Amino acid sequence: MSKYDPKKIESKWQKFWQQKKVYIAKDKTKNNKKYVLIEFPYPSGEGLHMGHLRPYVAGDVYSRFQRMKGFETMFPIGWDAFGLPAENFAIKKGVHPSISTKQNIKNAKRQVQSWGMSFDWSREINTTDPEYYKWTQWIFLQFFKAGLAYEATGLINWCPQDKTGLANEEVIDGKCERCGTPVEKKELRQWYLQITAYAEKLLEGLKKLPEWPSQVKLQQENWIGKSEGAEIEFLLSVIPAQAGIQDSDSGSRVKPGMTNPNFLILHGRNGSPSSHLFPWLKFELEKLRHRVQMPSLPNSSEPNDEEQAQFVINNCNINENTVIVGHSFGGVVALRLLERGMKAKGVVLLCTPFSGKFLDEKVRASVTTACKKGFDFEKIKRNAQRFTLLYDSRDYVVPMSDGEAFARKLGVNLNRVNGSEPHMSGKEEPAVLETLLRATSLPTSPQAWGEGQAIKVFTTRPDTIFGATYVVLAPEHPLLQNFKSQITNIKEIEKYVEEAKRKTDIQRSALEKEKTGVELKGVKAINPATREKIPIWVADYVLMGYGTGAIMAVPAHDERDFEFAIKYGLLIRPVIAPRNIWKAIVVTVTLEGSDEFKKQLQNKGINFTLAASPTNGREHIRVELKKDQINEFVNLVQKHIKDNAWVEIIGNENILVMKNKVHKNFLERAEEWFKKFTEWEPLIRSKKSVWDMLAHNPHYKGLICYSGDGALINSSKFNGMDSEKAKWEIIELVNGIKKIQYKLRDWVFSRQRYWGEPIPIIHCPSCGTVPVPEKDLPVKLPNVKKYEPTGTGESPLAAIDKWVSVKCPNCGGQAKRETNTMPQWAGSSWYYLRYTDPDNKIKLADGKLLKHWLPVDIYFGGMEHTTLHLLYSRFWNLFLYDQGIVPVAEPYTKRVPHGIILAEDGEKMSKSRGNVVNPDEIVKLYGADTLRMYELFLGPHDQTVSWNSRGIIGVRRLLEKVYRISNFKFQISKEIPNSKLQTILHKTIKKVTEDIENYRFNTAVSALMILANELDNSPAGNVEAEILLKLLAPFAPHVAEELWSELGHKTSVHLEPWPEYDPAFMKDEFVKIAVQVNGRVRGTVQLDINATEADARKTSEGDPVIAKHLAGKKIGKFIYVPGRIINFVINAD
């Protein structure tokens, strides 16, 4: 018999547990295993704080509970001791980090032990122990060997305070995750781990983790940021400055004749401007605002080359900006023009004869004669800048060898394609158009860029490409350098690029920041779908780091492009029209229950017709809705439609009801679309002039920035097609490549600091980058006096010549060690593996032990690690799994995040605010058990809670009460419990069991309070006492153990079996049920648990208050839900 004195009993039992090895997990056991993990602490100079307590206590309660349930439970701990804070602390105090770390660990260990944690100390690990980091380095080498660890120079995040590079994940709001200093960009040589190679696996893996909270999965998913789209090339077009002809404006309406270059198209023998491909070609080119001259050449049936050439000289206008296109014999004429001294920008020869011999062996005397004269290639080459040859592989007239001959003579490549018709004589010859357009981008200085120079863009919406009215490059885009000589306003561009580079990421993405940009003058891009020349801009709203660093801007359907286009007055062309969705909505219902649905539809005046599905015979109801019926309709659907039923919109195929749940956005979309469509529909109907109508419609600005799906308009043959479908067809049309992009970036893996694992790499002047042989691991961190960061981008290790210079393991020559160290996240990325076999000298852990303990069954930790440690360690594990080292792909079956503990003032606990609550103090004042239980009692485990020093007394009183009833009741009396106590006892067992299983620790504590109160007031004996102590054991391990021993037990309560509840005891014979009249509670009645509906009605009607409310009223309906509710529904009148 004793008074509750926490100090006395806590240290006593802590020693006992350690001596008796109560919490040591056995590797070999018949019992099923449970691997419970908490994020191992970072031993800082300040010691552990409340933030550590929360997951640790939760993990401890859970572990103790599982142990009592009979599981062989491993609940290990270790120290994550490498990293910046330890080093900064050491620098500040002037103590070597290895020494301060040791001290900090000692202190932290004292703390967790004082909290009564049931850690298995035999598995304690320390990431700074060479025996541990040997394996961290070993894993790095596996990454290196697999090609997933690489060195590269790049712009990385640099913290000027901590003087080191940072990973993307370590930058929060543009600031350093550790010290809050704004992060700068710095060009540095860095080691990277190619986490992007695992982007898809990391994403896929999430689907196999049903027991992870959805917010955690969602956050990782967003971080990985997958989007599917296409990479599409936009060809370049240069506008020669010297031509003296005005450039077309920014892609909008253009006056004819103002465009460069112009085309002179010469038909062949038996041809005319109205035959073959010529009308089409002229139309297409003029559509793109090129000037086209297409003379009808004399004597077409038996042409004379010289005569025709003279005709052209007399009748056409040829200058240095003219591209002469000759088809077949027309090509011969084109060359004659040059021989006669005409200067042209370029010549395009289409299937032009050279030898005068034909594949079909027919006689074409005029052609043969002309060819036999030969060509003066010297002159020809002098008079045009560029020659392009396009020959048809299936030509049966002009042999390919003719093309080859021209190619040799002119010194250019021969392009072979399949024409639409042999000899490229079809009505439409896209290859010809393509070639001509390329020819228009002829450079003035050929070395600057070659044919086919293009801007690659990434887009998720290829379906909107007809609306791409300009292209935007990121300021860092490499093509800008190549363009220099073509860009007429290069000074302005360079100035803009310089400004953009100077801005930090924060400035660049500052809130409400207006978009800026500069147009590249002198170059245009060709929209591959419309063939239009569209302006190219540089703007910093496009990021180099994502996609290709260039975009096609579709201002009509992208908010950002829209904003930019409005600001700079760029063309906005809508190409997607939202669908009209109300014309008909189809509902599929199962037969049972649909009658009632139909009746209700009739009642509400909603028209419908019936049909059966041809595929599965299910009954369809086709509904026509008016706008004001949408609401009612959705409600009806929700109510009546059960499983296997859905609502779909005809034409759009959007499934709006899945199972019995109406799509969340149905109403919202319905409203929006209704409004939009009423304005859009007339435009869509009159297809031919949609373009003009929209472009000149004063309302169109408000309408068009619509980023949803719909029907295509202004998109040539795709008009009317569903945007989702059009996506894939358009990619094909423009020769795009389907592409998946991720926001995830490779992990910057080196730090320019001392206190970390050295990267086990040697740089050899002759062998290059050489991994340290595995037998030489670990590469130990040298013990030095000076370890301050240099700030130069070099690690302090670089200054230690003795350590740096080393023999190359490959050639034996002089070489240098890599001097960067690993980031703090390295050691923690695999620590849960080491716990299974912490002392292994030959492997990171024995395969059998890994197989036995993995995966971790439950992992308690903070939300703040979701896209850091938790993502990193999943990455390492997936990699090690692929290497056959780890037996499971996903390391953690369950993840249980916790809310943070705020100070009493609702602010974050911080030294500067002076509101820190130190757990050591609370242990001193109230004892560890009180601290543990109160922390749990504060609120739901996953929610943010504020510490409240006033409330803690309640939990302390509970423990004192348990002490009292144990001392003064159980030790003395052995009373028989009554049925009320029995009921509460078994309900409590059930409640506490389920609450622990679901991490509802706060309500478990309150259930224990209720039980303690009841025991205090009821007769009870040892049996009941022992159940109470067992239930209490996970929460208040010291008190439970002390009182357990006082009841005469020699063994630990923590190894006792967990109590079972018996449902038979939990049944109340009578229940109190609320009685409602029209849904309002008017009283309660006592009913037998098995009371029938008639009993219930009789009893309730007998209640005077109820009777009063029912007096003189007609009862329309009587509702009785046994054990829950009684409700009288009185008719309105």
Added chain:
RNA sequence: GCCCUCGUGGCGGAACUGGUUUACGCAGCGGACUUAAAAUCCGCGGCUCGAAAGAGCUUGUGGGUUCGAAUCCCACCGAGGGCACCA
């Protein structure tokens, strides 16, 4: 801006699958024990009106569905977290 979570007494919070809102604890009030205090125990506690019986109102606000809503649906307001020009 987008995504996620949340909003219940004086306070922390409870409420199963829609079924008596406020369990448990803190604070408060009344009482017992005591010379007294502390400790402990018992009882009372949403708001308004009323002596009471009872009535009306009440889960951020406004609507809706339902016999019945803190819980489901819609809109709005507010708090916290994540992402942030990701094409």
